[in-house]
Amino acid sequence: MTEMMAPALLVEDEETGERPFWPALRRGFMCRCPKCGAGPLLKNYLTVRDHCPVCGEAFYHHRADDGPAYLTILIVGHLMAPMIYWVFVTFRPEPMVMATFFTLGTAILALALLPRLKGAIVALQWAKRMHGFTENPSSDPAMPDHA
Numbered sequence: 232m233t234e235m236m237a238p239a240l241l242v243e244d245e246e247t248g249e250r251p252f253w254p255a256l257r258r259g260f261m262c263r264c265p266k267c268g269a270g271p272l273l274k275n276y277l278t279v280r281d282h283c284p285v286c287g288e289a290f291y292h293h294r295a296d297d298g299p300a301y302l303t304i305l306i307v308g309h310l311m312a313p314m315i316y317w318v319f320v321t322f323r324p325e326p327m328v329m330a331t332f333f334t335l336g337t338a339i340l341a342l343a344l345l346p347r348l349k350g351a352i353v354a355l356q357w358a359k360r361m362h363g364f365t366e367n368p369s370s371d372p373a374m375p376d377h378a
């Protein structure tokens with residue numbers, strides 16, 4: 232019975248050593264640990280935890296940086312800009328109604344996507360063994376010494 236309660240760990244392929252990419256990305260997008268899928272990846276709103284509280288996988292060496300903000304702006308902009316045009320041409324709403332609707336819609340969509348995209352980028356780095364997610368982080372020339 233306890234095996235059924237244990238989180239499903241994503242393990243690398245024995246031949247290639249690659250970690251499953253899409254399941255990890257899905258778990259990251261859901262703000263869950265990409266390895267076990269059970270532990271929360273973020274604390275508060277956007278802070279990545281140092282370690283998974285369930286499986287202990289280390290996340291302190293992630294390098295999400297500006298990636299989540301860039302992707303959020305890219306997605307929200309490409310959704311809202313054509314929508315503004317379509318709504319204006321189709322319905323001709325009052326300017327204040329349209330401004331209020333799109334200001335709220337843009338803010339809500341951006342705030343909802345930002346932590347999910349941050350989780351997805353951390354999961355991508357985990358799946359592709361980028362930065363400190365390698366077997367031996369000290370061998371990664373992009374990583375500063377954490378001694």
Ligand SMILES: [Zn+2]
Pocket residue numbers: 264265266267268269270283284285286287288
């Ligand atoms: Zn975990």
